[in-house]
Amino acid sequence: MRGIARTTFLMAILCAGHASAQNDRLRPSFDCNGVESRVQMTICNSQDLTELDRDLARYLLSFKTTLDDAPARALDAGQVAWERARDTQCNRVIGEIDPDGPVYRCLMAMYRTRLVQLAQQNDRLHGARGRAISGYYRFVESGVSGEMWVIGWPDATVTVLIDTLTLPDAPTCAFRMETAGDGNRIEGISQSAPECRVSITFEGRAASVASQNCAAVCVLNGRVDGVYRR
């Protein structure tokens, strides 16, 4: 049984390699040739994780160019430590490495958390008036839940992603925006529906989201409005 699983897995890797040569879609920030760890195999086999790995590398390099030598070295050392932790933690997960399997989910969580950590470091160094808005925020209220990712960039741009659910698991809204702003209040329009405007006011660990004309990014009467907390 194990032999069959291993053969299937090797075939999947070979097919992935073929697809990669054809359309170059599967290429993370590292070389997938000859990878042996389950973590790296999982990343190389997943379009989602490949893109996430590149997003993280993009953020890291973008952040690093704003730093002096010593903090840049510290950032490199921190990244090496994080990669070691990623490998240890997600290699230890029992289960298949298939898309959406336990290793995949472990890596998704690790990458998202790391990106938020880096954005929070960036806030501490570059945020105006000590602004610290980057983070992962949650909202739960009377049958509705939401999550919000706020990623501040060194150039003061902020990426905001909000997803809401009607419990237990019906997606209702998917809002994405990029906006500029250095204060504790940001506002902008949806990437997919320009008439949808959202403003977010940050206070401590809370973020109050208010929207206008956002029906186009929601279904089932969903709303992105609410107080989200880190």
Add this chain to the structure above:
Amino acid sequence: MPIDFTQLKLTWRPNQFLVLPAGFIGKAQAHAESPVFLAAPEHVLEALKRVALAEPRTALLAEDRAAHRMALVARSKTFHFPDFIDVEAVALAPGQTALAIYSRAKYGIRDFGVNRARTERWLAALKAALG
């Protein structure tokens, strides 16, 4: 508005990919030369738009039909980090068109070959569609 390719200057960052028609006079050096398509510029641009918009998380930002130019954005899946793509269809002769395409990451210094891969993928699909 879509960019004017004659005025384009590349940055030092390896997060961009530029395709120009052979002999195009501008300020930037192309990474690759555009194939020649046997169709009018408006048809080539329309066909490329169809190819591009068939990909997930890719959207048209602006279009100048008279100048045969358009601007697009393609975003990564989880965090929606954007790459911007400007395109101009350049008439070489009646029924012959080449493309200027400038694809670059908004964020980060390196793009790990994403912009090159996307541009080459789109050109290959366009070649298959138009011959």
